[in-house]
Each structure stands twice: as structure tokens, then as C-alpha cells.
Amino acid sequence: MSVLLAETPALPLHTAGKYVAGAYIVVFAIVLIYVAIMAIRLGRIEGELGELLALTEEDQLVGRDAGDPGDGGGHPRRDAGDSRRAAADPRHDPGETQEPPHAARESAPA
Amino acid sequence: MYGRGLRALSISTVVAVVAALTLVFFYAPLEAEQGFLQKIFYLHVPLAIIALCGFVAGGLFAIAHLRTRDPRWDMRSYVVIHMSLIFAVATLITGSIWAKGSWGHWWVWSEPTLVSFLIVFLLYATYQPLRFSIEDPERQARYASVFAITAGAFVPANFIAVRLASEFLHPRVLGSTSNLPGPMALAFLASLVAWALLFVTLCRYELAAKHTRFQLRALRRRLAGEQARPARRRRSAAPEPATGAATLGARVAGRGAST
Numbered sequence: 272m273s274v275l276l277a278e279t280p281a282l283p284l285h286t287a288g289k290y291v292a293g294a295y296i297v298v299f300a301i302v303l304i305y306v307a308i309m310a311i312r313l314g315r316i317e318g319e320l321g322e323l324l325a326l327t328e329e330d331q332l333v334g335r336d337a338g339d340p341g342d343g344g345g346h347p348r349r350d351a352g353d354s355r356r357a358a359a360d361p362r363h364d365p366g367e368t369q370e371p372p373h374a375a376r377e378s379a380p381a
Numbered sequence: 382m383y384g385r386g387l388r389a390l391s392i393s394t395v396v397a398v399v400a401a402l403t404l405v406f407f408y409a410p411l412e413a414e415q416g417f418l419q420k421i422f423y424l425h426v427p428l429a430i431i432a433l434c435g436f437v438a439g440g441l442f443a444i445a446h447l448r449t450r451d452p453r454w455d456m457r458s459y460v461v462i463h464m465s466l467i468f469a470v471a472t473l474i475t476g477s478i479w480a481k482g483s484w485g486h487w488w489v490w491s492e493p494t495l496v497s498f499l500i501v502f503l504l505y506a507t508y509q510p511l512r513f514s515i516e517d518p519e520r521q522a523r524y525a526s527v528f529a530i531t532a533g534a535f536v537p538a539n540f541i542a543v544r545l546a547s548e549f550l551h552p553r554v555l556g557s558t559s560n561l562p563g564p565m566a567l568a569f570l571a572s573l574v575a576w577a578l579l580f581v582t583l584c585r586y587e588l589a590a591k592h593t594r595f596q597l598r599a600l601r602r603r604l605a606g607e608q609a610r611p612a613r614r615r616r617s618a619a620p621e622p623a624t625g626a627a628t629l630g631a632r633v634a635g636r637g638a639s640t
Contacts (some may be wrong), residue, residue: 290482
């Protein structure tokens with residue numbers, strides 16, 4: 272490191288220094304703000320995912336507590352749970368890993 | 382799908398940016414006329430080139446969208462233009478700072494390169510208001526693509542017009558790296574690669590975020606739909622308790638609508 276510093280020219284922090292520092296700081300600040308916005312978005316997505324998970328877990332608990340009275344249609348809640356799990360699994364429907372046009376259209380301009 | 386390889390790309394970007402900054406500040410010699418102030422060149426010029434290329438790429442993606450009607454191309458076009466706008470803002474700010482240090486003015490209206498870049502920036506600044514003023518998603522994507530193609534064609538035309546202009550106060554850079562001494566050219570190319578990688582990485586992050594949000598919405602819709610279907614069947618046979626699957630479907634749908 273000392274060899275590198277000895278080889279390198281000294282950074283002249285006089286008049287030009289503040290302009291150069293300003294330019295680089297501005298760009299890094301822009302990138303930083305962008306990354307912060309991305310982090311906030313990620314947090315929001317995480318929150319939504321947690322909300323969905325909480326709802327499905329809550330539903331499963333309610334189903335268990337109610338003792339599944341049965342309505343002649345087999346086990347609708349269990350069926351629903353299975354389909355929910357299948358929906359959460361992208362391997363369930365290979366087409367779903369590709370964006371279906373109607374849904375992608377919704378997401379594109381957001 | 383969009384998140385694949387993001388970690389490697391991010392690491393490469395960080396390494397490239399650090400390497401480029403090291404080359405710029407510790408390897409490239411000081412320029413004879415401008416001295417240390419010329420270091421802004423290694424930031425300002427790559428940002429401008431990448432922003433302009435991004436605008437053109439947005440137009441090319443828009444062509445792909447109109448040809449295939451695949452909304453993914455529209456999303457790519459939107460993200461690339463969005464990112465180019467951010468880079469264009471950075472270009473304008475760093476250019477102004479450089480102009481102040483070099484010419485003593487923040488902005489020179491008689492300089493065609495500056496004004497033409499501002500015109501391109503303002504043109505693209507209308508892209509998002511135009512896009513979001515249309516409610517129908519299909520029309521929105523189509524109109525935005527037409528705009529992106531037209532404006533994307535304007536970018537090289539504008540660039541050529543400026544080069545043909547008589548006043549050349551602004552230094553010519555593109556295509557003239559052979560005029561730079563070896564270490565300066567290397568630092569410049571390293572900076573160009575580093576900032577281009579940053580551009581691609583940020584675009585990929587944005588696309589991944591949008592895709593994830595889409596998948597979440599699809600999951601919400603599917604949950605709501607699959608819960609609603611058995612609920613309807615049951616309602617026809619016997620009254621359903623207030624708790625359970627039907628309620629979940631309604632709640633999911635309700636919350637989905639509210640977000």
C-alpha cells in the first residue's frame with residue numbers, strides 16, 4: 272500500500288478538488304438514493320408476502336379449530352390449502368413462471 | 382427469472398467500479414490544461430454515453446414489443462428508459478459542475494452539446510407522464526412503445542446534428558479515444574465498462590423487483606380466485622360459516638384491491 276501511495280500523484284484538493292469531489296459525491300448519492308428506494312420496495316414486497324402467509328396460516332388454524340365439519344364435498348379447506356401451496360410453487364404451473372400477458376401488463380407500468 | 386445471476390453481476394459491478402476509480406485517481410495522469418478537474422471526464426462522459434445508449438435500447442425493446450406484443454419487452458423498455466433518465470440527471474449535474482470549474486459558468490446556452498442533451502432529457506422526461514396518463518394497460522404499452530421508438534430515433538439524429546454544428550466548444554470524445562494517451566484511454570474505458578455494468582445491474586434489480594411484485598399479485602389473485610370458487614359451490618348447497626376459505630378469499634381479494 273505504501274508503495275502504491277508513493278507511486279501515485281498526490282490528490283490536489285485545491286479549487287479543482289471540490290468540483291471533482293462534488294461530481295463524484297453527487298453520482299454516488301444518486302445511486303445510494305436509488306438503492307434505498309429499492310430497499311423500501313423490497314420491504315413492501317416482503318410485507319405483502321408476510322401478509323399473505325399470515326392469512327393462509329390463520330385460515331389453516333381456523334380450519335383445524337372448527338374441526339372441519341364436512342360439507343359433503345370432501346375436504347374443501349385441505350383442497351384449498353393444497354391448491355394454495357401449488358400456487359405458491361412456481362413449478363406447479365410452468366406457464367406461470369412466464370408472465371401471463373394480462374398480469375404482466377398490470378405490473379409493467381407500476 | 383430476472384434475479385438469476387444477480388449476485389455475480391453485483392460483485393462484478395462493485396469490483397469494476399472500484400478498479401475504474403483506482404485507475405482514474407491513481408493511474409491516469411493529470412491532464413496538462415485542466416489538471417485535476419479533468420477527472421470529472423471519466424465520470425461525466427461514460428454516464429452520458431450510457432444514458433444515450435439506454436434511450437436507444439429502450440426504442441429497440443419497444444420495437445420488439447410492437448412486433449411480438451410480449452409485455453415483457455415493454456417492461457424492459459420502460460425500465461431501461463427509467464434508468465437512462467436517472468443517468469441523464471447525473472450527466473447533467475456532473476456536466477454542470479465540470480462547466481463551472483472549467484468555464485466558470487454552470488450552464489452555457491450557446492453550447493450545442495449541452496442544449497441538445499437537455500432537449501433529449503426533457504423529451505424523455507415526458508415519457509412517464511405520457512405513460513401514466515393512459516389507463517388501459519394495453520394502450521399504455523402501445524403508446525409508450527411508439528414514443529420510445531420515435532424518441533429513440535431522435536437520439537442518434539440529434540447526436541449527428543450536434544456533431545455537424547459549427548461551434549465546437551465542447552470537447553469531442555466519442556470515437557476519439559485514440560487521441561488520449563494510453564493510461565487515460567485505459568482509465569476511460571474501464572470507467573465506461575464499470576458504469577455500464579452498474580446500469581445493467583440496476584436495470585436487472587428493477588426488473589427483478591417488478592417481476593416479484595407481479596408474481597405476488599398473481600399469487601394473491603390465485604388465492605382469491607381459488608378460494609372464491611369452492612365457496613360459491615358450497616353456498617349453493619348449504620350456508621357456510623363466516624370463517625374459513627370463503628372469508629379468506631374475500632380478505633385476500635379485498636386486501637389485493639386495497640394495495
